[in-house]
Amino acid sequence: MLPIISIKNFSKSFGKTKAVENLNLDIEKGELFGLIGPDGAGKTTTIRTIVTLMAPDSGEIYVNNLDVSKDIRKIRSITGYMPQRFSLYPDLSINQNLNFFANLFDVPKKEIAGRKKRLFQFSNLEPFANRLAGQLSGGMKQKLALSCTLIHNPVVLILDEPTTGVDPVSRNEFWIILKELKSEGVTILVSTPYMDEALKCDRIAIMHEGSVLAHGKPEALTALIDNNIYKLTGSGLINKYIDSIVQITGILSVQSFGDSLHLTFPKLTSEQEINDKIKDILKQNFMLKQIEPTIEDVFIALVEGKSQNGN
């Protein structure tokens, strides 16, 4: 049996632009799988092909053993898809929106009430059931859209950047809901440009310019980095000293992370040596500490590695 989503040698172009090139990915049943990457990486093209909104140029995609090129209706009945710009009816209430989507997906009449009750347990939207969708906050709208996507009990839930433009608190709440759904056995494929959300997934694929740079468990990906990363904290780093720090002999990369810098050095360079060189530049108090790489470090290392090999 195939994994619940199986993507083999998938390519898709728009005119001369290669949106996705030779993509291979398997997503297992019950997984919370993240497609991580910036705009233009090919995440939306991949998702739209999986949910049968467009056909692959070449390659094959199967969802629950169904072929996206042939079994379009069947795939649509077992998948829940929340696009980047979801469409709710602003002049219908929460309740009416849920009823509308239930009818659209042929949910039996006698089951609708029970399903709504269950969805309200996730969303905490029950007290607002009669409020018009157009009058909800961004975070509430997003939870309602997710509920509408789930009303027909899909086997696979596919979410395209559900947390883009959403504040950190609503983002956290949304991920808690996804974890609950996963514990009920729903397979979830979610795309995001936020690198920190990668850690909330079972497995991720890091996408960039139409291809997968790496995929696996988040902790396996951070283990890919075979250089040492140091976090440097001190005042005026980014606006005063970054240009001198880049010049340090042997340094592989300097990246700003919030108010600190991440410096990459080969494993052979000793911490004492780095510490001395930084002391020469800063001539003030600072803190240098070796850290575990983050997914953002991995992304940067992979992209920079690729452009160095390519050019």
Added chain:
Amino acid sequence: METDIAVKASKLSRHFGTFTAVDEISFEVKKGEIFGFLGANGAGKTTAIKMLCGLIKPTSGEAYVAGYNINTDSSMVKKHIGYMSQKFSLYEDLTVKENIEFYGGIYGLSRKEIFEKTKKLLSELHLEKMRDSLTKALPLGWKQRLALSTALLHDPSIIFLDEPTGGVDPISRKNFWRIIYEIANQGKTVFVTTHYMDEAEYCNRLSVMFKGKIIEIGTPTELKNKYNKPSIQDVFIELVTRN
């Protein structure tokens, strides 16, 4: 009015019917400062920015932007500010150079000024190689730089950036912030909103809006110390969930 103040808001409010979008906010932003304007979705940030840019009138209160009163002098305000939003308003079917020339014309620059500005901006933003490419062919990170350069054409003293980095990859985001530092080093004031809390750490000072009010204001270090949290992300979550 003191000359080192770029933005001064006093009890600025805006109501829509019975809904209070912005509720008596007061704050000051100094010239050359990078000021982060944070808040949850629906907190009132966009309404506040629209008032400061002279696009909508306050229900009550007043504000001075670049020395001009937003109630009585909104056309002067518009001349002295730049604005860039997440939905970059660029013409996709014009080249990079044509977009700059077009916006130069809109802002009433002379031919000579447009010629000089185009040359200067292309160089400053490292866009020379792409000058004759159609805008729609540009990667998102480049479009973002172009949108920024058109917003700076008329040499505004303050630039408003409304979620300028949404969806942009981490490398381009970091490069964009280095440009923001360069702009601030030239003495321009940068007023920026973002949902990326690591970017909030790059700001000189921050305010946090919640339900129409400014509930906290300070430097990133001050806020982290006050709430004893390791990052602005944690401070933000604490503030919003507590209120």
